[in-house]
Amino acid sequence: xxxxxxxxxxxxxxxxxxxxxxxxxxxxxxxxxxxxxxxxxxxxxxxxxxxxxxxxxxxxxxxxxxxxxxxxxxxxxxxxxxxxxxxxxxxxxxxxxxxxxxxxxxxxxxxxxxxxxxxxxxxxxxxxxxxxxxxxxxxxxxxxxxxxxxxxxxxxxxxxxxxxxxxxxxxxxxxxxxxxxxxxxxxxxxxxxxxxxxxxxxxxxxxxxxxxxxxxxxxxxxxxxxxxxxxxxxxxxxxxxxxxxxxxxxxxxxxxxxxxxxxxxxxxxxxxxxxxxxxxxxxxxxxxxxxxxxxxxxxxxxxxxxxxxxxxxxxxxxxxxxxxxxxxxxxxxxxxxxxxxxxxxxxxxxxxxxxxxxxxxxxxxxxxxxxxxxxxxxxxxxxxxxxxxxxxxxxxxxxxxxxxxxxxxxxxxxxxxxxxxxxxxxxxxxxxxxxxxxxxxxxxxxxxxxxxxxxxxxxxxxxxxxxxxxxxxxxxxxxxxxxxxxxxxxxxxxxxxxxxxxxxxxxxxxxxxxxxxxxxxxxxxxxxxxxxxxxxxxxxxxxxxxxxxxxxxxxxxxx
Amino acid sequence: xxxxxxxxxxxxxxxxxxxxxxxxxxxxxxxxxxxxxxxxxxxxxxxxxxxxxxxxxxxxxxxxxxxxxxxxxxxxxxxxxxxxxxxxxxxxxxxxxxxxxxxxxxxxxxxxxxxxxxxxxxxxxxxxxxxxxxxxxxxxxxxxxxxxxxxxxxxxxxxxxxxx
Numbered sequence: 001x002x003x004x005x006x007x008x009x010x011x012x013x014x015x016x017x018x019x020x021x022x023x024x025x026x027x028x029x030x031x032x033x034x035x036x037x038x039x040x041x042x043x044x045x046x047x048x049x050x051x052x053x054x055x056x057x058x059x060x061x062x063x064x065x066x067x068x069x070x071x072x073x074x075x076x077x078x079x080x081x082x083x084x085x086x087x088x089x090x091x092x093x094x095x096x097x098x099x100x101x102x103x104x105x106x107x108x109x110x111x112x113x114x115x116x117x118x119x120x121x122x123x124x125x126x127x128x129x130x131x132x133x134x135x136x137x138x139x140x141x142x143x144x145x146x147x148x149x150x151x152x153x154x155x156x157x158x159x160x161x162x163x164x165x166x167x168x169x170x171x172x173x174x175x176x177x178x179x180x181x182x183x184x185x186x187x188x189x190x191x192x193x194x195x196x197x198x199x200x201x202x203x204x205x206x207x208x209x210x211x212x213x214x215x216x217x218x219x220x221x222x223x224x225x226x227x228x229x230x231x232x233x234x235x236x237x238x239x240x241x242x243x244x245x246x247x248x249x250x251x252x253x254x255x256x257x258x259x260x261x262x263x264x265x266x267x268x269x270x271x272x273x274x275x276x277x278x279x280x281x282x283x284x285x286x287x288x289x290x291x292x293x294x295x296x297x298x299x300x301x302x303x304x305x306x307x308x309x310x311x312x313x314x315x316x317x318x319x320x321x322x323x324x325x326x327x328x329x330x331x332x333x334x335x336x337x338x339x340x341x342x343x344x345x346x347x348x349x350x351x352x353x354x355x356x357x358x359x360x361x362x363x364x365x366x367x368x369x370x371x372x373x374x375x376x377x378x379x380x381x382x383x384x385x386x387x388x389x390x391x392x393x394x395x396x397x398x399x400x401x402x403x404x405x406x407x408x409x410x411x412x413x414x415x416x417x418x419x420x421x422x423x424x425x426x427x428x429x430x431x432x433x434x435x436x437x438x439x440x441x442x443x444x445x446x447x448x449x450x451x452x453x454x455x456x457x458x459x460x461x462x463x464x465x466x467x468x469x470x471x472x473x474x475x476x477x478x479x480x481x482x483x484x485x486x487x488x489x490x491x492x493x494x495x496x497x498x499x500x501x502x503x504x505x506x507x508x509x510x511x512x513x514x515x516x517x518x519x520x521x522x523x524x525x526x527x528x529x530x531x532x533x534x535x536x537x538x539x540x541x542x543x544x545x546x547x548x549x550x551x552x553x554x555x556x557x558x559x
Numbered sequence: 560x561x562x563x564x565x566x567x568x569x570x571x572x573x574x575x576x577x578x579x580x581x582x583x584x585x586x587x588x589x590x591x592x593x594x595x596x597x598x599x600x601x602x603x604x605x606x607x608x609x610x611x612x613x614x615x616x617x618x619x620x621x622x623x624x625x626x627x628x629x630x631x632x633x634x635x636x637x638x639x640x641x642x643x644x645x646x647x648x649x650x651x652x653x654x655x656x657x658x659x660x661x662x663x664x665x666x667x668x669x670x671x672x673x674x675x676x677x678x679x680x681x682x683x684x685x686x687x688x689x690x691x692x693x694x695x696x697x698x699x700x701x702x703x704x705x706x707x708x709x710x711x712x713x714x715x716x717x718x719x720x721x722x723x
Contacts, residue, residue, distance in 0.1 A: 037693050040704035073693030208649030208688035246596065246633050247689065287592055288632030290687065304589035305623075306630040365651035365692035372693055403650065439650045439692075453653055457687070463630075 004139055004265040008274050009152035012143060019144035027061040028103050030054075031080040031132065035069035035218045036211075036250050037372075042093065043077035049096035050079075062103060068219020070132035071123075073372035075113055080132070089113035118388040119370050124351065126359050127335045128375045131219035136254050139261040142222035148267045150341040151226050154233060155275045163234040164190055167337070170345035171357035176202055176293075176330030177405065177434045178510075179356070179423040185327060188317040189235040192325035197237040199228055200321065200328045202298060203244035203251070206290040207406025208457070210437030212361040213331035215373050217244070217251040220335070221258035225268060225281060227334030230341065232279045235327050239280050243298050246285040255283060290407075290461035294509045295320075295328045297463065308463045309509035330435070332361055352378030356422035366403075366439040369394050376421070383417040386440060397442035401525070403450070405434025407457045408514030410521030411447065430521040432514070446541035447526040448533050451519045452480035458515035469512030472503035476519065483530060486537040486546035493530055497523060573601040577609065581616055588617050591627055595634055604635045632687075640675040640682040642720050644700055646713075649688030651695040656709075660696055661685070663710035664717065680721050 004015075023029065032038075032047040050064045070078045075089035079099065088099065088111040098108045125131075134141035142148070154163055168183025189197060201224065205213040217224060228240050244252055259281050262268040270278045284302050291297045292307040299321050301307040320326025336358060340348045349357050356378035362385065365371050369391040376385060382402060386392070393399050401411040410431030412419065419425050423433050441450070459473035479496045482488040500516035507513045523530060532538045537546050567575075580597040584590030594613055598605050605628050614621040628634050646652075646661055661672070664683060668676050675682040691697040694706025698713065700720055708716075 036704075037691060040691060040694060040697075040706065076693070205690070206687065208653075209651045209692055210688070211690035211692060214690045247686065285593070285596055286631075287596065287634060288687075289630065301592065302589070304587075304591035304593075304627070306627055363692060365695060366654055371651075371695075406650075437650070437692075439654065441654055445654050450650075450654065453650070461687075 004261065006266045006274075009156055012149050012152055015140065015143045016146060016149075019140050023144070025061075026063050028059075028063075028084075029082045030062070030064045030099070031067045031070075031082060032064060033068070033070050033076065033078045033132065034066035035131075035215055036248075037069065037073040038076035038078055039250065041076045043091075045093040046077050046079065046091050046096065049093045050100065053096045053100040057100065059100070059103075062100075065135050066137070067133060068131040068136050069128075069215045069373055071128070071373045072113070072119060072370060074370055078113070078132075079111075081107070085115065087113040087115050117391075118384075119372075119374070119391065122380075122384060122389050123375050124359050124377050125375050126339050126351075127216060127223075127332055127361050128219070128373070129339070130223065131215065131373075134220065136219050136221055137257055139222065139258070139265060142220070142258075146342065147222045147338075148226050148262075148273075150338040151229050151233075151267070152273050154230050154341060155273060155277055160190060160234045160236065163230060163341070166341060166345045167234070168345075170340045170348040171352075171355075172333065172336055172340060172348065173356065173423065174330060175332035175336070175360070175435070177408070177432060179433060182329065182333055185317060185329070186231065186234055188315075189237075189325045189327045192318060194325050196239065196324050197235055198321045198324055198326045199232045199235070199237045199240040200295075200298065200302070200316075200326055201228055201240065201242040201334055202293065202295070202328055202330045203242055203248075204286045204293045204298060205245060205248075205331075205435060206293045207408075207435050207437050209363065209365050209403070209439045210406060210435050211363045212373060212436045214245075214248050214251050215363075216331050216335050216361070217248070218254055221251075221255050222262065223338060224331055224334045225258060225262055227337035228281065229268060229272065229279045230337050231327060231329065231334065233277055235325075237327065238278050239282070241282050241284050241302055241321070243284045243286060243292070243302060246287060252283065252285065259283070289463070290457075291463045291509070291511050294511060297509065298328070299326065306463070308465045309511075311508055332436070353420060353422045355424055360421065360433070360436060362436045362438050364390050364438050364440070367394050367397065367442040367445070368392070368440040378422045379420040381418050381420055382412065385421065385438070386417070390440070393440065393442050395442075397444065400441045400443050400445060401447065403431075403439040403441065403518070404437065405432035405514075405517070406437055407454045407461075408432060408510065408517055409434045410517045411441075411450070411525060412521075413525045430517065430524055432517065444541055444543065446484075446539050446543035447522045447529050448480065448483055448539075449541075449543055451522040452477065452484050454518040455480050455515065458511060462511060462515075466506075466508035466512060468503045468506040469508065469515065472499060472507070472512070473515050475499060476503070476516065480519065483533045484544050486533060486544075488534045490531075490534055493523070493534065574609075574612075576601050577613070578616075581613070586617055588619050591617055591619065591624065592631070595628060595631075599634055603639045604637055606636075635673075637675070640679045642680060642701055642717075643682045643684065644717060644720075645684045645686050645689070645698060646672075647689045647691070647695070647697045647699075648685045649692065649695070651692035652688075652697060655695045657696040660698070660708055660710050660713050663714055667714050668717070681717065 079088040172182040173179040297307040297309040316326040697706040
């Protein structure tokens with residue numbers, strides 16, 4: 001047993017080898033998903049019962065392991081038996097004896113979840129490679145799959161400039177939504193000469209319907225920490241912050257554990273792996289403000305202030321946290337760093353499309369059969385994601401639209417299902433890549449009502465600093481409410497569109513600039529539904545209830 | 560509970576936790592949000608006396624402290640009820656009928672989101688997204704995440720919580 005304290009670079013492969021040798025002595029390893037989705041379906045009790053069962057039977061050749069997200073959240077709690085690879089779905093604590101009983105014989109038939117389906121076969125897992133494989137609360141598990149070996153390599157064999165060059169050549173772009181080239185951002189911060197610099201990991205995953213970052217942090221926190229440390233070395237920063245939503249208690253707990261473990265093992269903290277590089281990671285909890293996902297608002301929040309954005313330039317790369325040059329990347333971006341260093345930039349650039357490289361993690365939700373977390377190469381079509389991987393619409397209903405990019409994104413209707421998912425294609429469709437939430441809607445979703453829903457969101461989450469956003473979102477919300485309630489006039493639609501353009505062009509930060517996007521895309525693709533509400537007082541999706549008021553004389557005349 | 564812990568009043572114990580957070584951060588003004596988190600967890604809400612004490616210790620004007628306390632949704636200035644129900648209003652929950660659940664709860668208990676019932680039994684809150692979209696529509700009842708809700712099931716679960 002090697003003590004995980006004060007490690008040197010040579011220790012890492014040795015520990016990995018020892019850990020894998022130990023694993024090989026077990027004939028069976030039962031993986032139980034203990035990420036938030038399955039946990040809320042009591043997978044912790046499933047794990048306890050399995051452990052109890054294994055112990056009762058004295059099966060020393062068998063072990064039970066809590067692991068991160070396996071992706072198919074709809075079918076939770078999920079249990080996977082290795083090395084056979086049998087996947088069990090909807091497991092209850094009472095199923096434990098049957099599962100343990102069947103280890104050396106045929107699997108428990110009524111629990112088996114077939115894995116030869118597109119949901120599993122069409123994915124390419126880079127960011128999620130270790131999710132569902134390792135115990136996120138054990139550093140040894142992370143080391144066994146090569147964790148921190150890329151950090152050791154970078155610290156000993158590469159100059160900061162070489163690291164940035166590799167990231168730039170990989171073509172990696174920010175996974176938080178805007179898609180800014182990561183290598184370019186790192187290069188800008190690296191060039192700034194200032195006594196201290198900061199790295200910030202944006203884990204303020206605020207888009208409703210998005211849970212990618214939560215899952216990555218709950219399933220493989222060390223991967224994110226390693227990526228941050230490599231970034232710190234590349235840009236010359238020794239201090240880092242992870243800004244994470246307070247709504248994610250499990251992810252916070254696992255990150256705290258991971259940071260503590262890594263510090264003790266000298267993989268973070270002072271003189272990492274015996275080198276002269278030091279890197280301290282601090283956690284900062286968000287307090288429930290969507291606007292804090294915007295980088296300058298996030299910085300204000302870390303400084304203990306109200307989360308209000310400021311105008312850019314100067315960009316955080318020049319003047320960020322406490323006016324020091326600051327690198328801000330999203331969780332998924334950092335999770336991509338170690339694999340790029342390990343496999344080389346050319347390998348990464350070989351995946352995806354011409355301008356969008358690598359893979360993207362998406363959270364599938366809404367009226368789709370397979371809700372859960374998936375990772376696909378950039379450029380995969382929406383049709384593949386929704387119909388093959390997602391297995392289509394629940395309840396035999398018809399697909400109507402998919403919403404991407406959250407409250408700043410848009411809706412894409414059925415006729416564009418063959419669109420490849422990359423930054424440029426989604427933008428040209430009036431939506432955005434966003435952080436990766438995909439919400440599927442069927443014919444019972446009213447697009448006007450959904451547009452109003454998102455506007456209500458942006459209106460409430462507007463920080464109030466700039467007028468276009470503060471007043472504009474409220475006015476747009478009022479117009480949309482009028483349409484939903486059948487109180488609108490036909491020229492309100494034009495007014496709404498005009499207002500959308502003004503707010504888009506004049507708002508201070510991303511929240512206001514993108515708040516009109518859902519409404520604009522709905523008008524673009526579902527104008528008929530708007531007209532039905534306004535002119536005929538009919539909701540084609542049969543969701544909106546109209547106030548039964550007689551039309552005014554004015555409206556009568558107009559008709 | 561030990562003798563010393565018993566000897567300390569609840570008020571003293573809470574204030575010690577708040578003090579500890581400020582001390583850990585060197586009484587720097589940027590520890591404000593961290594400190595407010597501690598107050599919220601220890602007291603269940605931010606009370607005026609504590610806000611004043613924090614302003615004094617972190618060398619911040621009270622207006623700044625109040626500004627931050629009211630800016631973020633995680634902080635409340637009123638005490639919470641005995642039980643807490645957070646209904647998710649995220650997109651996935653919304654299109655799966657979270658509005659009807661919200662209406663059922665507000666109608667049954669005569670309480671608006673962000674408010675507490677008159678008898679102090681239940682606080683109703685809404686969340687932007689709990690990240691439990693595969694369980695939509697979802698809610699958190701006290702500490703437990705529950706999913707695949709209907710208006711009836713939600714009210715029944717709340718009844719079980721309030722009147723065990």
